[in-house]
Amino acid sequence: MQTKIFNTSDPDLLKASQIIKSGGTLAFPTETVYGLGADATNKLAVAKIFQAKGRPSFNPLIIHCFSIEQIQSFALWSSEAQTVAEKFWPGPLTMVLPLLPESKISPLALAGLQTVAVRMPAHSVAQSILKLSNTPIAAPSANPSGAVSATKAEHVISRLTGKIEGIISGNSSKVGLESTIISFSPQPSILRFGAIDETDISKILGLDFKEKAKDPKISAPGQLSSHYAPKGSIRLNSKVFRKNEVSIGFGKIVCDLNLSREENLIEAAANLFDYLHRLDDMGAEKIAISPIPEEGIGIAINDRLRRAAAPR
Ligand code: TXA
Numbered sequence: 001m002q003t004k005i006f007n008t009s010d011p012d013l014l015k016a017s018q019i020i021k022s023g024g025t026l027a028f029p030t031e032t033v034y035g036l037g038a039d040a041t042n043k044l045a046v047a048k049i050f051q052a053k054g055r056p057s058f059n060p061l062i063i064h065c066f067s068i069e070q071i072q073s074f075a076l077w078s079s080e081a082q083t084v085a086e087k088f089w090p091g092p093l094t095m096v097l098p099l100l101p102e103s104k105i106s107p108l109a110l111a112g113l114q115t116v117a118v119r120m121p122a123h124s125v126a127q128s129i130l131k132l133s134n135t136p137i138a139a140p141s142a143n144p145s146g147a148v149s150a151t152k153a154e155h156v157i158s159r160l161t162g163k164i165e166g167i168i169s170g171n172s173s174k175v176g177l178e179s180t181i182i183s184f185s186p187q188p189s190i191l192r193f194g195a196i197d198e199t200d201i202s203k204i205l206g207l208d209f210k211e212k213a214k215d216p217k218i219s220a221p222g223q224l225s226s227h228y229a230p231k232g233s234i235r236l237n238s239k240v241f242r243k244n245e246v247s248i249g250f251g252k253i254v255c256d257l258n259l260s261r262e263e264n265l266i267e268a269a270a271n272l273f274d275y276l277h278r279l280d281d282m283g284a285e286k287i288a289i290s291p292i293p294e295e296g297i298g299i300a301i302n303d304r305l306r307r308a309a310a311p312r
């Protein structure tokens with residue numbers, strides 16, 4: 001398959017949106033990570049996503065939309081959803097909602113579930129593609145299944161060229177970590193830690209979340225314990241690096257790659273996946289990573305690192 005590369009000019013975005021409309025797969029930047037999108041109402045298009053990623057088909061996809069009206073055509077909207085949307089959308093937050101019987105979303109995109117994960121992205125390129133193609137877009141992160149998510153066009157180009165119809169080479173994803181996933185039923189839960197801190201969501205809803213993301217058995221179906229994995233083995237919380245290791249540091253220390261010399265967790269999140277990609281490109285066999293503070297977006301960074309280091 002020939003993969004077309006687009007830039008972010010208006011004529012190119014229009015051509016790229018034609019790929020979605022005609023049932024193809026298109027990688028595009030969002031503020032969290034690159035997404036691999038297809039028309040969520042077209043089952044053949046959705047099947048192409050699973051094929052390109054080599055993804056287990058039981059794993060449901062996030063449905064991206066540009067308006068609440070669009071979401072209300074297939075998901076049951078609630079006052080809690082409205083409160084959360086007003087505060088955090090467009091942005092790096094995904095809500096799992098009950099599916100409406102009249103939904104036209106392909107059951108394949110939902111892995112047959114009666115719930116649907118929805119997100120309204122803040123990135124201007126993602127918004128343009130959603131508006132121009134005028135359909136909900138199913139989009140997992142644009143990486144081969146189990147591998148590190150892509151935060152730059154070059155990560156996608158090197159790993160998915162020949163497997164998908166198009167890639168938009170836009171500015172890189174600023175947040176660098178996937179969206180936080182919450183669900184409201186049967187009780188309010190955090191299914192995946194991410195860019196938005198759970199305490200900020202708890203505050204505006206006035207309730208506490210159950211942290212299902214910490215329970216390997218009942219978190220989001222896609223939260224396999226080994227995930228985001230570079231090829232080399234990973235040693236976490238390393239205060240001292242060994243000679244045969246490629247070192248990823250945090251703070252003012254000597255290391256091969258530094259997530260943030262200033263100990264800024266936001267900067268560390270934005271660098272994380274790019275560094276994990278670089279380790280593969282370098283052929284790193286042993287990797288050691290400094291301790292990262294378990295606070296704010298550091299909770300999501302540590303979650304990704306534990307999965308990257310998990311036995312495979
Ligand atoms: O930031 C993001 O969320 C990125 C960008 C592209 O939007 N997308 C992303 O998608 O991370 P993906 O497919 O890599 O992760 C989606 C996660 C999976 O863990 C999946 O199991 C979960 O969402 N999920 C999807 N639908 C669900 C549902 N109905 N109930 C529970 N979890 C669901």
Ligand code: MG
Nearest residue numbers: 140141149178
């Ligand atoms: Mg992913």
